[in-house]
Amino acid sequence: MIWRKARNCEAVPLAELEPAGFEEFREAVAAGVRAGFRISALFGCPERRLGGEEGRIRIFAALTDDFSGLVLLACSSVRESFQSLTPDCPQAHMFEREIHEQWGPRPEGHPWLKPVRFHDSYEGGRKSPEVGCADFFRIHGEEVHEVAVGPVHAGIIEPGHFRFQCHGENVHHLEISLGYQHRGVERALAGGPDRRTIHLMETLAGDTTAGHAAAYCQALEALAGRTAPPAALSLRGIALELERMANHTGDLGALANDVGYLPTASFCGRLRGDFLNMTALLCGNRFGRGLVAPFGSSFGLDGRMAADLTRRLDSTFKDVENAAGLLWDTSSVMSRFEGTGRISTEACLDLGIVGPAARASGVDRDVRRDFPSGVFRFVQIPVSTWETGDVFGRAIVRWLEIRRSAEFVRRVAASMPAGDRVAASAPALAPSAIAVSLVEGWRGEICHAAVTDRAGKFAVYKVVDPSFHNWFGLAMALRGQQISDFPLCNKSFNLSYCGHDL
Template sequence: MRIDEFGLPSLVRLSNFAGRSSAFLARVDHDTWTRITATVREAGGRLISLWGAEEAPGISAISAAYALKDGILWLQLPVGEGHGDSDGYPDISVVFPCATRMQRAVYELVGLRAIGAEDTRPWLNHGNWPAEYRPLQKLSSGTERSQSQEADYPFVHVVGDGVHEIAVGPIHAGVIEPGHFRFSVVGEKVLRLEERLGYAHRGIERLFERVLALDGHHIAGRIAGDTTVAFTWAYCMAVERAFDIQIPPRAQWLRALLLERERTANHLGDLGALGNDAGFAYGLARFSRLKEDWLRLNDRFFGHRYLMDRIVPGGVAKDIDARSVTAMLTQCDQIDAQVRVMQRIYDDQSGLQDRFAGAGILSAEVAEHLGVCGLVGRASGRKTDVRVDHPYAPYHEVQVQMVSDERADVAARVAVRFGEIYESIRLIRALLADLPGGEIVSRIEHTGSPSRGVGWIEGWRGDVFVALETGASGTISRCHCHDPSWQNWPALEHAIIGNIVPDFPLINKSFNLNYAGHDL
């Protein structure tokens, strides 16, 4: 079903991405909001993100972005004076369960409540601000201070003979981000896991309002250090669509080069960590060295190990020359050969396979129900990849061969990582072989009128989304960034059921989700 077939009279095309996808915006009423939500589900679409904003005193809007066959449908529902319920909107978690936590965050940040929602517990507010305070409302500066009022969180309790709870976190033994995991177990077998996150909320969405749209990419690139390319590209795409700017072809190809290098670096690191979590320290040592070599070449030719600030509005900040191309192609040959050797070792190592196979199964049905995306979804047979389904430049020319697996366990998620390294290396070779000439950045001048734009990029975890609304003088009135971990964290709770507690670190690492990146 195409977006223009939904019968939305207010439908406006926001942009054509440079590629084969579009974005549309529609202002709707409560009934249409509910009808479209159900229709999107029936049409095989999925929820990308849900967020809220205060548009004027007494008037706010709840927004939802849906992925459909021909692009993004951004729905806006006004809420407030003269717009139905004064502070609420129809719950969509009954149709898209992954919206549950997003709706809880919207209420705490903006004050908009989901009418009829079953789970209304706090998500971001751990007692760090008063219950009536709303950080994203216009009257709030975002700099207010208050005393902690933390209260006990109402976890769901499992009862029965021999059932007990194990609390893990939010502070962990390793150098990782904070998150609390409450296990209900019998012996060592897990009956239920419930997560509590939100400890790393940094007020990033409010920080965007303090800078000009042409400077916001610096903030976007620091949402998640391991996904800096994807977030920056998505943000810059939103700016370019809002200001109707076309970037040079060479810049498009260089952006894809940076994205595939980011994807490869993260997969190399994860494969080592997964080996280590299964007691195979040799894997950690080998993959750590491969990742370090990869990052050093980033620094050598792009000026930053993790490629931060390399993408800018209008293009890229750093070009490459023939010497760089030769060195990267040589490295691709070396890394490809060594990773294939390591895959044979992993496949033949009985201790690893005993830990990987059958652990942390996330069935295709559960993945579909929860809207799981990215590599976790592809390892459960859910074949979604923005580079393939909605190819933006240059991916409509350099076609991606999607990597997937049907086994749905840790072994499948390991196999997808190996496959995606090989595919990224193939793409890097193709990008370097046909890299266009010309400029690497376009000049951008703000036209002076308020505008909107969206960015949508397939990061290494899954699709990263940015919705941008600008003011009359190039300021940012609202910038919402979405990490795929919103969809995938609830799936981890299902994947651990029936496993033993000592397998949780391995299963958790096979997902490797973002803590701070979705606690904006």
């Protein structure tokens, strides 16, 4: 058995993770996925940075078991190529494309080995094709046509390219080609941590500032063998749930807008801002910049602020309840939501879909319950699921989560621990170790995997935004739909471009 079992945020010495032969590694990952585990991360790191042989790439796998709450770690080492896992295990498809694009080794037998982000490789000098120039999947036949959308979209949104294969209004296939937002974040993170690191985390996906910052802080604290003070952990929990409520509320409004139901669209536009202003109450910034910091933050929540926060939360929550309630009571909205953009439970499980999109298809998974860390070990949030897997399912799950997050914030704000906000000193990181940190961001599981070199610096810092798993879910949801329903389906997932492109 090649697995080293670990907990969320446990630093594991690389010495306890001997590279397995690739065939054994491949079989173990495939068997793990067959047994119901998920691939939370599968990534490469040059052996040179770990004191190994020049020209080889270490491949790390982090599988997660939602039932036992364990993270299963294993690794192997490859040179120019390896046998692709994807034919046996579709969840691996993006990860293998990424390994090839970043480091060079070729997954032989990969069914569609296309660029992920269109950048030159970090090792081996492989040049990327021009962005968007890929071998798109095509359907041929009479009256079949192709619709290309983007990278610049008709709104204030991030860029990406969508290619639809249509027959009349009917979409047979949607291919999503991203990379326009690629800023080279992972390359900038290697060699860290340094004074830029936390700010790169906060801007990985700006709407998930608290989520990515929290995942980073946990990874760093695990490697340093030090936790943040209880007051900082509570504040982190509040920041995460405010972020969730803000985005979910905004999404309910945007869904209403996309079916032309303006009352809720208008109300939720304002209410989303009210949640952001609650975050600004805590730290001065609407997105929580600086609120979540390694080993604790200088920002805190005193009694007066807690009372103000709770008062605002109660008032805003009632207005959200009112605005969201209109959706469920309006038959013209419901007829557009119900049955649109359905994705089956099986497809979610096969593709490793996470977050509200998975929960709306009856997949009962939530990092806050399954891999609890920080304040979530002490204050539980019930998991919200729905069975229909359609736009309505993804909308109602958001509303259920808003309710439960509001309850959580009230509870935590009412019992803020006393004591220090920041740990006394920041110790050095464990050398030659790996820590996997999981956080339930508002879009789903955020996975950060930090691997340190012999000097205790990041040999590689892997970021897996929930969007990395879920973009393909959107493509699946569009199959057999009308192309005119794309905006609605897209909004019901509301995925991150920059979180994917890094």
